[in-house]
Amino acid sequence: MNTISVAQAIRTRRTVRHYRPDPVAAADLDTLLELAMEAPTSWNLQDRSIVAITDQAGRDGLAWATGGQPQPQEAPVMLVFIAETQAWQEDRADVYESARSNNAWSEEFITGFAAASQEFQRGLAERGLLREYAVKDAMIAASFTMLAATELGLATSPMNGWDEDRVKKVIGIENRPDLCIALLMSIGYAAEERRHPGRRSVERTVFRETYPAA
Template structure:
């Protein structure tokens, strides 16, 4: 096994434009300090009410990776990459009083939220989330997807590569990571060093998908 290649840090625009979905990874491990920094940047992602309602499982064990690959219909990038981030969503994280108290206290300690605001949130958040009903799952998955995007872009900036994966059987993924019905799987994200770069397939012009004020007024700027 070779040592991890030396890398330089890209700026965010470079990382966004360079990122591709990598299908083949080298077996090189990610240095622990780099992985730790990547996780710090991941959980810096925003979330509704700052609920941080994602649960991230790092699948690194060879047997687990093989099982996870099987749950994703044999996609090899999971087996090849040194780690696959499984992003799960916790739709009812807001009911976890212990976690919510930690969130409130951290914001208070940092001076980010005044005490009066925190007290208001203690009633506003449950009321809002209760009214969501089944959409709690949707909201939590959105939050997990935002966090995963942080991972992919930060990884690219750090000289790593990734591959967003939305093709898998949820029940099988849950079985691999030991998750119950209280969680929903958002996506899988293998991360590591690419074997070779992939070409950019291009994007449609802005006027095709961007509009001003209403959906029939194409952006022409």
């Protein structure tokens, strides 16, 4: 397999709805999931996780949860990106130890960072924004996943149109109000060729300093 650049991955990735039955190699799936977890998160909270589903029963369940869309029925792998709204209240000692052992953060920084991050999260809780921030972090991980999959020669489809309660039931978290579904994504080998439909010009969609008034 020839390695492609990030720019090539961005430009060549397409959303694929139909897949060949070929399985995704376990090593490739492991690599993909590892790269997904390299995505940045607010305050390095790492308040997102992924459930990888490869068995038929789980994919059938996601077909039910998505109203019969073809991706879960055909793709050999389905990923469910989960936003963990209460992760900030968990013990973060392992996060700090990792930063310490990598010589990334000093003890002084860890002490100040821990206090400041808790204060920030309490502010989000007061404003009802914990879900929004956790979903943002999960979506960044999903973006990393699509690009990494493209490099591995895999096709993806980030999916909308699913019932959150049904998805949570399929993956066994129906009684976890602290967890929410950010995105579903199919992974596999394309059974169709999708051409680039094009994007609006940068002049129309990118602005400098301020958004135009009209």
